[in-house]
Amino acid sequence: MHFGPLTRVVLPAFVLTMGLAACVPVAPTADATTATSASTATAAVELGGIKDFLLAQSEALLADTADLQAASDRYFALAQQYNGDYSALWQGESAAVAAELAAARAAWIAASPAYERTEGIVAGTPSLAHFDVILDAGASGAEDPANAAPIDLTLADGRVLTRPGNLFGVAESTLWGTEPTYSAGVEADLDGDGAIQFSDSLPDANVLKAAADALHATAAELLAAAQTWQPSQTDAFTALVVMVPTMSEYFASWRDSRFVAGDASTQRDFVVISRLADVQDILSGLQVVYAELQPLATSANADQAVMVSAGLEDLKSFVADIATDEAEGRRFTPEEADILGAEAQNRATALTGQISQIAALLGIEIQE
DSSP states (O other): OOOOOOOOOEEOHHHHHGGGGGGSOOOOOOOHHHHHHHHHHHHHOOOHHHHHHHHHHHHHHHHHHHHHHHHHHHHHHHHHHTTTOHHHHHHHHHHHHHHHHHHHHHHHHHHHHHHHHHHHHHHHSTTTHHHHIIIIIOBOTTTOGGGBOSOEEEOTTSOEEESOOOHHHHHHHHHTTOSGGGEEEEEOOTTOSSSOOTTOEEEOHHHHHHHHHHHHHHHHHHHHHHHHOOOOHHHHHHHHHHHTTOHHHHHHHHHHSHHHHGGGOOOSSSSSSOHHHHHHHHHHHHHHHHHHHHHHHHHHOHHHHHHHHHHHHHHHHHHHHHHHHHHTTOOOOHHHHHHHHHHHHHHHHHHHHHHHHHHHHHTOOEEO
């Protein structure tokens, strides 16, 4: 996901609902009894399930990035034996190279969804949002200086990659050869199918090692932050209000990716896992957030609380159905992707309005 870090401006939740009111179903107005019970529930609600979820996924992310780092180190060691002569490396160690790169790719494929499941919480929480920029959301300095990931990578050979982008993107584009400057420039039949196809090339071992090291180190920092973080009601509602209405951006990224645009795509990332899978993972994490909040929401307006729960599930099912069609071989056109993205965004916008209304009833501020 590519948007800038959250600006920490505190607004009353009712302000956020004004622009959305026209598309939000009208729910029954809370009476004085409901308002009193809502106030009591606001004081009593516990959000430990959100922290438990974040910790579990962050621990999985740390383990997966450790595997990526280990495989990248082994590949780097092989390249060092050949003094950076990648043609000689492939000729002399093709089986070992193919095995280490397969292991590195598998670790990346495991790590990415582990993070995506937390992204709704991390990117939607002001105190944690900087991790999202570094790990998954920040652009490169060349693409978007204002929203660039605030990191440089110093390589083992002394080179420095200044503002190369988010770490998942750098690692992916190195492993799958979609960024030419991160490639060793040597074609290699890594899958042994007898043909040179997409991603059949050797990565620059220096770039891969630096990206894997930084990714693992940042995953460790995220886990440490998660261990000390105590989610508040404002954090939870903010995550929902900030992250639910991001469908159009994800669908635009999907439209421009190889999953829709094919070889015409110029994206260097999102080439391995469809953005549709990412959206489902993010929504799954947001469902965990809302499940913790639902008793509180029910105390404010029981009917609307149920509507929000159903709306989250319907939105995820909508995306899942498209993903199923894609997995079964359907290739969507860019025009279809835009139509589907507009529908997803309309659903998400209405849903966000409902969530904002509940927060307003409870007197809970949203930070954006």
